[in-house]
Amino acid sequence: MLSWVNGAPGEQLSVRDRGLAYGDGLFETIAVRGGRIPLLARHVARLGEGCRRLSIPLDLALMEGELQAFAGQLGTGVAKLILTRGEGQRGYAPPQPCQPLRILQAAPLPQYPATHAEQGVRLFPCSTRLAEQPLLAGLKHLNRLEQVLARAEWQDAECAEGLMRDGSGRVIEGVYSNLFLISAGTLVTAELSRCGVAGVMRAEIIEQAQVLGVPIELRDVAFDELLAADEVFLCNSLYGIWPVRALQAQHWPVGTLTRKLQAIVRRLLES
Amino acid sequence: MLSWVNGAPGEQLSVRDRGLAYGDGLFETIAVRGGRIPLLARHVARLGEGCRRLSIPLDLALMEGELQAFAGQLGTGVAKLILTRGEGQRGYAPPQPCQPLRILQAAPLPQYPATHAEQGVRLFPCSTRLAEQPLLAGLKHLNRLEQVLARAEWQDAECAEGLMRDGSGRVIEGVYSNLFLISAGTLVTAELSRCGVAGVMRAEIIEQAQVLGVPIELRDVAFDELLAADEVFLCNSLYGIWPVRALQAQHWPVGTLTRKLQAIVRRLLES
Numbered sequence: 001m002l003s004w005v006n007g008a009p010g011e012q013l014s015v016r017d018r019g020l021a022y023g024d025g026l027f028e029t030i031a032v033r034g035g036r037i038p039l040l041a042r043h044v045a046r047l048g049e050g051c052r053r054l055s056i057p058l059d060l061a062l063m064e065g066e067l068q069a070f071a072g073q074l075g076t077g078v079a080k081l082i083l084t085r086g087e088g089q090r091g092y093a094p095p096q097p098c099q100p101l102r103i104l105q106a107a108p109l110p111q112y113p114a115t116h117a118e119q120g121v122r123l124f125p126c127s128t129r130l131a132e133q134p135l136l137a138g139l140k141h142l143n144r145l146e147q148v149l150a151r152a153e154w155q156d157a158e159c160a161e162g163l164m165r166d167g168s169g170r171v172i173e174g175v176y177s178n179l180f181l182i183s184a185g186t187l188v189t190a191e192l193s194r195c196g197v198a199g200v201m202r203a204e205i206i207e208q209a210q211v212l213g214v215p216i217e218l219r220d221v222a223f224d225e226l227l228a229a230d231e232v233f234l235c236n237s238l239y240g241i242w243p244v245r246a247l248q249a250q251h252w253p254v255g256t257l258t259r260k261l262q263a264i265v266r267r268l269l270e271s
Numbered sequence: 272m273l274s275w276v277n278g279a280p281g282e283q284l285s286v287r288d289r290g291l292a293y294g295d296g297l298f299e300t301i302a303v304r305g306g307r308i309p310l311l312a313r314h315v316a317r318l319g320e321g322c323r324r325l326s327i328p329l330d331l332a333l334m335e336g337e338l339q340a341f342a343g344q345l346g347t348g349v350a351k352l353i354l355t356r357g358e359g360q361r362g363y364a365p366p367q368p369c370q371p372l373r374i375l376q377a378a379p380l381p382q383y384p385a386t387h388a389e390q391g392v393r394l395f396p397c398s399t400r401l402a403e404q405p406l407l408a409g410l411k412h413l414n415r416l417e418q419v420l421a422r423a424e425w426q427d428a429e430c431a432e433g434l435m436r437d438g439s440g441r442v443i444e445g446v447y448s449n450l451f452l453i454s455a456g457t458l459v460t461a462e463l464s465r466c467g468v469a470g471v472m473r474a475e476i477i478e479q480a481q482v483l484g485v486p487i488e489l490r491d492v493a494f495d496e497l498l499a500a501d502e503v504f505l506c507n508s509l510y511g512i513w514p515v516r517a518l519q520a521q522h523w524p525v526g527t528l529t530r531k532l533q534a535i536v537r538r539l540l541e542s
Contacts, residue, residue: 003286012283013291015274015374020284020353022415023294029361054416055423078361082291085419090300090349090378092415092422092446103286107361131402131466132438135420143414144293144363145325148356149406151363152326167403175363195402 002074002106007066017101019084022092023142025101026050028081028200031109031238031269032071037079038269039237040064042200047083050139056085058100070104078107078238082142112239116160117262120245120254121234124159126150126175130166130195138198150175161234163226163247166195171221177236178202179244181221181229182257188225191218201235201265208264214257231255233262240265273345273377278337288372290355293363294413296372297321299352299471302380302509302540303342308350309540310508311335313471318354321410327356329371341375349378349509353413383431383510388533391516391525392431392505397421397446401437401466409469421446432505434497434518437466442492448507449473450515452492452500453528459500462489472506472536479535485528502526504533511536 003011018024028043037043044064051058063083070079082103088095128150136143150162161174172190173179178199180189187209192198209216226232232244232252241262243254274282289295299314308314315335322329334354341350353374359366399421407414421433432445443461444450449470451460458480463469480487497503503515503523512533514525 005286011286013286015276015282015284015353015376017291018419020288020291020355021298021413022419023413024416024419027292054420080361082286084291090351090381092418094419094423105286110361128406129404131404133400133402133417135399136416141416142292142294143416145295145407145412145414146404147363148289148293148295148365149325152365 002070004066004070004104006102013101013103014087016087017084018086018088019082019101019142021088023144024054025056025082025084025142026054027083027140027142029237030067030079030081032074032079033076033270035072035075037067037071038271039200039204040067042203043067043237046140046198046200047081050141051083053135053139054085054141055094056083056100057098058083063102066102067104070106074106077109080105080107084142110238112160116242117239120243120252121160122158122246123174123244124154124156124162125248126153126162126164128153128164130164130172132166132194134194137195138192140197147175160242165223169223171223171226172196174234177234177242180205180233180235181226182231182255183225183229185215185257187214187216187257188221189218190221199236201237201240204265204268205235205241205261208261212260231258233258235265240269273341275337275341275375277373284372284374285358287358288355289357289359290353290372290413292359294415295325295365296327296353296355296413297325298354298411298413300508301338301350301352303345303350304347304541306343306346308338308342309542310471310475311338313474314338314508317411317469317471318352321412322354324406324410325356325412326365327354327371328369329354334373337373338375341377345377348380351376351378355413381509387431387513388510391514391523393429393517394445394515395425395427395430395433396519397424397433397435399424399435401435401443403437403465405465408466409463411468418446431513436494440494442494442497443467445505448505448513451476451504451506452497453502453526454496454500456528457486457488458528459488459490459492461492470507472508472511475536475539476506476512476532479532483531502529504529506536511540
């Protein structure tokens with residue numbers, strides 16, 4: 001598969017890179033269709049925000065151009081972007097100046113069963129909790145051992161995603177998705193100031209809900225509130241929206257608002 | 272400098288390695304003197320414990336032999352070992368089976384000012400807090416963004432280390448060291464069930480204190496208790512023990528027990 005390192009074909013990096021040593025970097029998982037990147041501006045904005053918060057200098061215009069060129073060669077598939085702080089001497093102190101490393105890797109679009117989007121998925125209740133770290137909350141950084149541990153908790157193919165909570169038991173997100181619930185017509189999702197990844201599809205859905213005039217709340221979500229919700233769905237930038245049909249003994253129908261938002265983001269992803 | 276990948280000379284790894292993608296792996300920073308590894312058994316034991324907790328299959332005897340061969344070629348310096356879960360397809364799910372990647376990199380022994388060990392160091396009070404994640408606490412894993420952020424907080428060369436606390440303000444460790452205090456003849460260090468790295472030199476000092484008959488307590492340590500301590504010192508496997516002489520407005524003399532333990536671990540490191 002297609003793979004670029006700093007804008008040129010390549011499949012390797014130095015063992016001294018800080019992305020490996022410390023997870024000192026960021027990533028984006030990007031859907032590409034017919035050479036086009038539906039959520040390009042959101043991916044670039046999130047990457048820029050991550051660079052700002054981690055003090056990684058990046059020429060965002062260069063990165064965006066490189067991503068578009070890569071997408072043009074890829075055609076249709078997934079582009080995974082990894083940005084690291086680059087190589088460093090021994091020790092945690094960030095090198096001054098640093099030379100960030102840009103990696104782009106192609107993969108096929110994942111082939112999920114059509115039933116996931118149509119009938120919804122069952123959520124596995126992960127026991128791995130998300131630690132609270134405000135300095136990293138929201139970022140799609142390379143420190144992802146919690147997700148690795150959570151995803152290793154289940155093999156049952158019936159569960160397409162796992163539910164992750166924080167140390168206090170609050171509902172945060174899926175292992176590789178964000179989660180929304182709908183109660184009495186209001187759309188609710190976890191605010192992500194202590195942990196979690198602020199997904200680009202989450203941001204898109206928040207904006208689309210505002211356009212539709214749907215009330216939306218970003219706040220703490222208790223587990224009991226999730227169980228009592230009218231509708232629940234997951235989202236990410238690859239599959240759009242999957243309704244959640246079951247978690248433990250609780251079952252949900254696929255709701256009207258979920259279907260409406262799903263159709264909107266599907267058009268967006270496939271346009 | 273000397274660099275091996277899976278036992279053969281090499282300086283690169285695949286962009287698809289999970290050590291890069293997720294920080295899915297472990298590391299050890301190992302002092303080597305005259306081809307010998309003073310704390311070999313402790314490093315191997317900690318690596319084995321990390322592999323067990325992260326479910327990374329590793330032939331520990333192979334790893335130990337490889338490390339000894341590398342040390343033989345290195346002579347005197349630092350051997351950094353990075354062990355990752357190896358390459359994987361897209362997604363957090365650990366590949367079954369997986370083929371772990373073993374990286375060994377050489378660096379010179381760091382040349383710290385002699386005054387650090389003789390007169391002690393000043394600690395910088397980091398505002399970056401360690402998040403509480405019991406599943407990863409104690410491990411020397413590759414998710415180290417908190418240490419990167421903490422180390423970036425100060426440039427003042429007068430501060431040789433930074434103090435790291437948890438989200439509740441409890442004293443945990445240095446950015447690249449463990450921390451002990453002595454109060455009324457009792458040696459105290461943070462228990463590491465929620466966060467922190469269980470250093471091999473910390474383990475050695477705990478054992479040496481037991482041999483000396485010094486009472487030792489592993490427990491929560493409040494910031495005020497640190498400030499009120501009779502003696503404070505830092506340790507790691509490269510420099511042994513540094514007395515702490517100052518933190519904010521507080522100053523400490525270099526105490527008797529600190530000197531005694533420092534002499535013991537110096538003999539161990541230099542023998």
